[in-house]
Amino acid sequence: SNVREDLLVDSLWPDADGDAARFALTSAIHRLRKLLGHEQAIIRKDNEISLDDRYCWVDTWALERLLARCETAWAGEEESWHKATGLVQRAAALYRGPFLGGDPEAPWGVSLADRLRRRLLRQLKLTGQRLEEKEQLQQAADLYEEALRVDMCAEDVCRRLMILYYQLGRPTEVASIYRQCREALNSQFGISLSTETEELLKKLRLSIAS
Numbered sequence: 001s002n003v004r005e006d007l008l009v010d011s012l013w014p015d016a017d018g019d020a021a022r023f024a025l026t027s028a029i030h031r032l033r034k035l036l037g038h039e040q041a042i043i044r045k046d047n048e049i050s051l052d053d054r055y056c057w058v059d060t061w062a063l064e065r066l067l068a069r070c071e072t073a074w075a076g077e078e079e080s081w082h083k084a085t086g087l088v089q090r091a092a093a094l095y096r097g098p099f100l101g102g103d104p105e106a107p108w109g110v111s112l113a114d115r116l117r118r119r120l121l122r123q124l125k126l127t128g129q130r131l132e133e134k135e136q137l138q139q140a141a142d143l144y145e146e147a148l149r150v151d152m153c154a155e156d157v158c159r160r161l162m163i164l165y166y167q168l169g170r171p172t173e174v175a176s177i178y179r180q181c182r183e184a185l186n187s188q189f190g191i192s193l194s195t196e197t198e199e200l201l202k203k204l205r206l207s208i209a210s
Contacts, residue, residue, distance in 0.1 A: 004047060004048055029049070066091040069087050071123070088123045125156070125157060132164070161177050166204045174208070
């Protein structure tokens with residue numbers, strides 16, 4: 001999408017005056033075009049800047065396209081879940097953490113980062129649930145592990161993975177994923193796990209002990 005030049009200038013050169021900031025922007029665009037090897041790669045028109053997707057590959061664009069295809073696949077026939085599974089696996093492999101590394105100096109990226117994270121997490125959970133229904137437990141566990149890589153505080157995913165680890169005969173990992181989620185929630189939000197998760201751990205421990 002297009003970005004207004006004044007927003008770029010304010011974000012990148014907040015202390016520069018008008019003429020100096022515009023010169024800095026022009027110089028930066030010139031250098032970037034040279035690095036990309038295509039003059040047309042960066043479009044500057046009507047005081048807005050954009051990238052031409054014929055010359056540029058952007059990870060967020062690729063991720064959004066994969067998620068859109070996955071969502072479309074789920075809306076199709078029953079057999080489409082196979083296609084959706086492959087697509088969401090590719091999307092998870094492409095996701096490498098928060099947009100711009102979660103840079104606090106780039107708050108304008110927060111909404112995009114949150115939207116992508118939520119969409120990917122939803123598709124991972126949906127696909128994991130379908131794999132469980134098909135009794136493909138290891139594949140479901142793999143997707144839930146990816147989901148927690150996206151958001152370690154997704155407590156509902158943590159519970160599903162605890163149950164799957166128990167069903168797969170991996171009791172050590174039940175406790176391990178429980179601790180990881182507990183620590184993530186405490187570190188990021190200063191909160192504890194829900195009663196539901198605590199009760200699930202007790203129930204699984206009793207079953208393992210018996």
